[in-house]
Amino acid sequence: MKDIKHITLPLTADVVRTLHIGDRILLSGYLFTARDAAHKRMIEGLDQGRELPFDITNQTIFYVGPSPAKPGQIIGSAGPTTSYRMDPYTEQLLELGLKGMIGKGLRSQSVIDSIKKNTAIYFAAVGGAAALIAKSIISKELIAYEDLGTEAISKLEVKDFPVIVVIDCLGNCLYD
Amino acid sequence: MRNIDTIKIKNAVKSLFIQSSYDIGERMLGILDKARENEENETARYVLDQIIENDHIARDDQVPMCQDTGIAVVFLEIGHEICFVGEPVEEAINQGVREAYLEAYLRKSIVSDPLFIRQNTNDNTPAVIHYEFTRGNNIRITVAAKGFGSENMSQIRMMKPADGVAGVKSFVLECVRKAGSNPCPPIIVGVGIGGSFEKAAILSKKALTREIGELSVDKSYRELEMDLLNEVNSLGIGPAGLKGKTTCLAVHINYFPTHIAGMPVAVNIGCHAYRHATTKI
Numbered sequence: 103m104k105d106i107k108h109i110t111l112p113l114t115a116d117v118v119r120t121l122h123i124g125d126r127i128l129l130s131g132y133l134f135t136a137r138d139a140a141h142k143r144m145i146e147g148l149d150q151g152r153e154l155p156f157d158i159t160n161q162t163i164f165y166v167g168p169s170p171a172k173p174g175q176i177i178g179s180a181g182p183t184t185s186y187r188m189d190p191y192t193e194q195l196l197e198l199g200l201k202g203m204i205g206k207g208l209r210s211q212s213v214i215d216s217i218k219k220n221t222a223i224y225f226a227a228v229g230g231a232a233a234l235i236a237k238s239i240i241s242k243e244l245i246a247y248e249d250l251g252t253e254a255i256s257k258l259e260v261k262d263f264p265v266i267v268v269i270d271c272l273g274n275c276l277y278d
Numbered sequence: 279m280r281n282i283d284t285i286k287i288k289n290a291v292k293s294l295f296i297q298s299s300y301d302i303g304e305r306m307l308g309i310l311d312k313a314r315e316n317e318e319n320e321t322a323r324y325v326l327d328q329i330i331e332n333d334h335i336a337r338d339d340q341v342p343m344c345q346d347t348g349i350a351v352v353f354l355e356i357g358h359e360i361c362f363v364g365e366p367v368e369e370a371i372n373q374g375v376r377e378a379y380l381e382a383y384l385r386k387s388i389v390s391d392p393l394f395i396r397q398n399t400n401d402n403t404p405a406v407i408h409y410e411f412t413r414g415n416n417i418r419i420t421v422a423a424k425g426f427g428s429e430n431m432s433q434i435r436m437m438k439p440a441d442g443v444a445g446v447k448s449f450v451l452e453c454v455r456k457a458g459s460n461p462c463p464p465i466i467v468g469v470g471i472g473g474s475f476e477k478a479a480i481l482s483k484k485a486l487t488r489e490i491g492e493l494s495v496d497k498s499y500r501e502l503e504m505d506l507l508n509e510v511n512s513l514g515i516g517p518a519g520l521k522g523k524t525t526c527l528a529v530h531i532n533y534f535p536t537h538i539a540g541m542p543v544a545v546n547i548g549c550h551a552y553r554h555a556t557t558k559i
Contacts, residue, residue: 126324139396169345169385178383179336179345184427184460206427207460207519228325228518229427229462230551232345234332251398252345252385264328266321266520277459277519 111260112160113201115221121267123276127225128262133162133204134245137183139253141191148194155246155255158195162202167252169232177239177258181232182206185224189213196220204265208277218273225265226276238263279361280415284370286559287419291352291374291405294421294555296382299342302333306490306527306552313464313517313524322522329517329550344551347384348423350375350405353484357414368407376401387426408480420487420556428461428549434479437541446471446543447506453545454510454526459519462549464527466490467510470544473534478542485530486546487554494531503529527552 109117111131121127134156136144144154165185169178185205192203193216201222206229209217217224227235241259248254268276307330314326336343352371364370379386379402388403389396412418433453437445450469457465470481493500506529516522527550536542 124321126321167345167385167387169342169347170383172341172383175341178385179342181345183346184430186460206462208458226459226518226520228328228332229459230344230425230549231328231332233336233339233341233343234328236341237335251400252387266324266518268520 108262111162111202113162113223114160115201118201118221118223118271121223121270123267123270123274125267127265127267129225129265130261130263132257132259133164133202135166135168135256135258136163137165137167137253138187139250140247140255141188143247143250145191145194154198156257159199160201161199162204163195163200164258165203165205168236169252175236177236177242179232180236180239181230182227184229185209192216196222208275209269214269214273214275217269218271221271223267223271224269226268227263227265235263279359281361281363282417282559284362284364284367287367287417288365288370288374288377290419290557290559291371291421292378294419294557295350295375295378295384295423298421298553298555299347299382299384299423300340301337302343302552307333309490309527310550313527317517317522317524319516319522321520322517322524325517325520326524342384343553344425344549345385346387346425346427347379347402348425348553349388349429350379350402351422351424351483352405352407353410353420353487354407355410355412355418357412357416359415360417371405371407372403375403375405417559418556419559421554422483422487423553424486425462425549425551428465428547431457431461432482432544432546434475434542434544436475437543439539439541441541443502446502447509449543450506450529450545451509451513453547454515455513457547458515461547462551463515463519464517464524464550466527466548466552467506467529468546468548469529469531470546471531471533471541472536473542474536475542477534478544479546481532481534482544482546485532486548487556488530490552491528492530499531499533503531
């Protein structure tokens with residue numbers, strides 16, 4: 103059985119270089135949520151000269167639109183959504199310092215090239231393991247785009263969030 | 279004639295969506311456990327462990343097993359001796375969906391206009407409803423909460439009669455291969471063969487409301503379901519697309535008479551969060 107690595111967020115290029123495809127990781131620390139509509143709005147904002155709603159340097163984005171929290175819950179069920187829909191926006195964010203992404207499914211070749219160029223990393227969480235993943239989320243703070251509801255950008259604190267490295271900073275892809 | 283107050287339909291729709299979003303059911307858990315035992319790949323076992331644990335948490339804590347609680351699909355089979363009283367049937371169904379998604383903390387994922395506005399309707403309505411009229415004095419209500427990670431990987435093709443069984447097989451395999459890790463494997467494959475363009479799609483959707491692994495009553499289709507299950511699993515995509523023996527848990531095929539000139543085939547892919555439920559009124 104492969105060892106499980108414990109990694110703290112935010113990432114650094116040095117940490118990213120130690121991670122390889124197939125590595126099982128438990129992530130702890132802070133990350134940001136964003137999916138389709140938030141990506142579209144961030145990129146449209148950049149195109150119009152506005153800044154991103156958070157400093158993206160070394161940060162990790164989790165592609166998720168959680169279900170609503172029940173009373174007493176921090177967040178509802180929160181599994182990854184399919185990542186390829188974010189591909190058209192991803193290179194620009196990587197160029198601005200985005201270091202990690204958590205989603206599910208294959209990325210385009212140009213995203214893989216950009217991950218390599220920017221010493222970044224792409225993790226897969228298990229799609230449909232949303233109730234399990236929610237247990238590793240220990241705080242949630244709304245950051246931007248509240249009107250987008252489940253698609254708003256939130257800052258999450260996670261403890262031992264289970265992911266697998268599927269594209270590493272050398273451009274290797276576990277799905278191949 | 280039998281009078282049925284449509285408030286009963288509303289209540290049934292509501293409880294079916296809540297129940298199926300929280301509880302995957304013993305039968306599916308048994309199949310996942312068996313798949314876990316059968317896997318030799320370490321990563322595949324790790325992924326299946328997470329899926330099984332997730333499904334237990336969802337059931338025990340009464341929370342959605344997946345954050346994508348789907349588009350609400352409803353099949354209504356209405357006996358010919360039924361007379362509805364109360365609110366119109368469609369409004370009753372949508373009210374059932376509305377109450378389920380609002381009261382049970384399910385995600386509201388429907389946008390009002392698909393192209394221009396894309397404004398969330400905030401109550402997961404409208405449902406996609408299919409009506410069928412049957413003999414008798416009962417109503418059968420079947421619901422499916424259909425996630426879009428797998429829905430997006432579905433395809434339809436107008437095949438030639440000459441394509442035959444080999445053509446159907448290669449189309450299904452092509453769909454699953456192209457879908458890869460996107461639709462949250464292990465998947466369930468719903469296939470609709472025959473009818474017209476839209477009929478094939480509806481057949482494939484209805485096939486995804488069948489009890490997992492319940493085979494076709496027709497011998498030839500039953501054999502095709504078993505063959506396809508083996509062939510799909512030979513692709514080696516595996517749980518979460520990270521390789522392994524368990525790409526698919528079941529293939530369900532529904533068929534219908536068709537035109538002499540054609541053979542429509544629809545492949546509707548369902549994720550492992552296989553959420554459907556049926557009741558009779």
